Amino acid sequence: MAPEFQTQPGTFDVLPPDSQRYSALVATFADLAGRAGFGLVVSPMIEDIKVFSRGAGAESDIVSKEMYDFEDKGGRHIALRPEGTASVARAFVQHRPPTPFKAWYAAPNFRYDRPQKGRHRQHHQIGVEAIGTADPAIDVEVITLAVELYQAVGLQQFTVLLNTMGDPTCRPAYRAALLTFLDERAGELCDEHATHYRANPLRVFDCKREACSRATEHAPRQADHLCEACAAHFSAVKAGLDAVGVAYVLDTRLVRGFDYYSRTTFEFAPTTIGGAQSALGGGGRYDGLVELLGGPPTPGIGFGLGIERILLACDAEGTFPVTRPALDTFVIDTMGGGEALTLVAELRRAGVRTDRAYDNRSWNAQLKAALRSGARLAVVIEERGMSVRTLQEKGEPEMVDRATVVEHVRKRLHA
RNA sequence: GUGGCUAUAGCUCAGUUGGUUAGAGCGCCUGGUUGUGGUCCAGGAGGUCGGGGGUUCGAGUCCCCUUAGCCACCCCA
Numbered sequence: 375m376a377p378e379f380q381t382q383p384g385t386f387d388v389l390p391p392d393s394q395r396y397s398a399l400v401a402t403f404a405d406l407a408g409r410a411g412f413g414l415v416v417s418p419m420i421e422d423i424k425v426f427s428r429g430a431g432a433e434s435d436i437v438s439k440e441m442y443d444f445e446d447k448g449g450r451h452i453a454l455r456p457e458g459t460a461s462v463a464r465a466f467v468q469h470r471p472p473t474p475f476k477a478w479y480a481a482p483n484f485r486y487d488r489p490q491k492g493r494h495r496q497h498h499q500i501g502v503e504a505i506g507t508a509d510p511a512i513d514v515e516v517i518t519l520a521v522e523l524y525q526a527v528g529l530q531q532f533t534v535l536l537n538t539m540g541d542p543t544c545r546p547a548y549r550a551a552l553l554t555f556l557d558e559r560a561g562e563l564c565d566e567h568a569t570h571y572r573a574n575p576l577r578v579f580d581c582k583r584e585a586c587s588r589a590t591e592h593a594p595r596q597a598d599h600l601c602e603a604c605a606a607h608f609s610a611v612k613a614g615l616d617a618v619g620v621a622y623v624l625d626t627r628l629v630r631g632f633d634y635y636s637r638t639t640f641e642f643a644p645t646t647i648g649g650a651q652s653a654l655g656g657g658g659r660y661d662g663l664v665e666l667l668g669g670p671p672t673p674g675i676g677f678g679l680g681i682e683r684i685l686l687a688c689d690a691e692g693t694f695p696v697t698r699p700a701l702d703t704f705v706i707d708t709m710g711g712g713e714a715l716t717l718v719a720e721l722r723r724a725g726v727r728t729d730r731a732y733d734n735r736s737w738n739a740q741l742k743a744a745l746r747s748g749a750r751l752a753v754v755i756e757e758r759g760m761s762v763r764t765l766q767e768k769g770e771p772e773m774v775d776r777a778t779v780v781e782h783v784r785k786r787l788h789a
Numbered sequence: 790g791u792g793g794c795u796a797u798a799g800c801u802c803a804g805u806u807g808g809u810u811a812g813a814g815c816g817c818c819u820g821g822u823u824g825u826g827g828u829c830c831a832g833g834a835g836g837u838c839g840g841g842g843g844u845u846c847g848a849g850u851c852c853c854c855u856u857a858g859c860c861a862c863c864c865c866a
Contacts, residue, residue, distance in 0.1 A: 376796095376839050376840085376856095376857080380857080383857075383858090434864095435863080435864050435865075436864085436865080439790080439864095440864085440865085457865095457866085483866075485864095485865075485866090487863090487864075487865075488790075488791090488861095488862090488863090489858085489859085490859080490860060490861070490862095491859080491860065491861090492865095492866080493864090493865070493866080494866095497865095497866060498866090499866060501866095566863080577864095580864080580865095581863090582862095582863090582864095630865095631864070631865060642866095650860090650861070650862085651864090651865070651866080652866095653865070653866060654866075655866060656865085656866070678866060679866070680865090680866030681866085682866075683866055684866090708823095708824085735818095736819080736820090736822090736824085737822080737823090737824050737825075738819095738820090738822070738824075738825090738826095739818085739819090741824095741825070741826065741827090742826090742827070744826095745826070745827050746827080754825090756823090756824090757823075758823095763825085763826095765826085767826095768825095768826065771825085
């Protein structure tokens with residue numbers, strides 16, 4: 375009974391009509407990003423695994439346990455893309471386009487993780503990367519773009535969380551201060567972090583266990599230990615967001631999962647109650663990544679937004695419903711279907727959205743299909759001739775000539 | 790990687806302390822309808838009850854294993 379072949383764990387099919395929301399969401403994002411000067415980048419789903427491991431950091435969960443990787447027939451160590459930024463940064467290094475390089479993408483990402491609500495092994499992200507400028511104005515622009523996308527699909531209940539992670543000038547000193555603080559309180563951390571916090575002390579801020587939250591409540595924060603340049607940058611970003619009217623909440627505990635982040639970091643959190651895996655998207659500045667991947671020192675910033683997460687949030691808010699693209703006409707042919715074959719082609723060439731029934735089915739069956747299709751008009755081919763009639767409400771059939779039926783239909787549709 | 794719950798028709802689900810030939814609604818197909826409006830009526834197709842093993846005279850039902858799904862932890866989008 376269960377089919378022999380089914381989707382792999384953590385993967386899924388999206389069928390009509392639900393798939394309409396996917397295409398509509400991407401189209402909306404393409405429009406907004408294009409309006410802001412971002413161009414589409416299409417990059418491979420596979421890369422040398424080091425493209426991802428070098429930037430994200432060996433300590434990150436994604437690299438240490440969630441990568442889909444394999445050796446190809448040429449002996450190359452390949453990984454399926456777990457996140458979008460590294461691929462675009464690699465493309466930047468490879469092609470060296472003029473800066474600022476403003477790119478958007480919509481692509482699948484793969485992470486070998488245990489599936490649950492809002493988390494799949496193949497999920498889809500839309501995102502942007504802006505590489506080649508450290509101007510805080512681009513930080514503002516990028517964050518604003520994400521907010522505009524959410525608003526465009528009708529989301530209201532979300533918060534922009536904002537933080538800064540400093541840069542190589544000020545982070546070492548801060549890191550040392552944090553370690554000193556944690557050393558004194560190691561016993562108060564949760565079991566996992568009590569022994570592992572030294573590897574990446576910032577991760578304790580990410581821990582949601584009560585013990586870690588309490589122990590780090592008064593821990594030193596990066597935002598209070600910024601060098602002059604980072605402080606100025608952060609101030610400019612905040613002022614810019616204020617100026618364009620984007621509301622945000624400072625969250626000094628906000629730490630992002632990849633090592634390559636620096637300075638501005640942000641996350642979009644829904645305020646509707648939902649599953650635990652609900653972050654709508656996140657991103658930040660990664661001023662060292664391009665250099666790590668072999669390019670010149672180049673600043674960059676971007677975000678990734680989870681398509682599935684956005685749609686879940688839309689469900690929670692009752693917005694962005696599935697819409698069926700309405701058909702204009704439905705052709706019913708009870709004379710064998712030969713006439714329908716050519717008429718359908720003519721109507722479609724004339725720009726009329728047209729469907730039909732197949733298999734020479736009964737009048738009733740074809741009429742039912744026509745009604746279900748949502749088409750406005752039916753074109754009926756039967757022994758007594760050809761007629762056009764309304765489908766949405768009752769109306770008298772109007773006899774038409776085969777030669778003029780297309781023109782007739784177009785007039786009716788535009789009336 | 791860890792834990793909890795679940796698995797019966799395409800979908801949503803019933804199925805009694807283990808007992809005859811497996812049930813409903815929806816959907817689908819045909820007919821009523823050489824016909825005309827989503828209604829209604831009648832009929833039909835569709836199941837090795839996720840898979841394997843065990844207990845039993847007898848298992849959809851009880852036990853074990855396995856696979857998958859959902860939810861949660863960890864972490865992330």
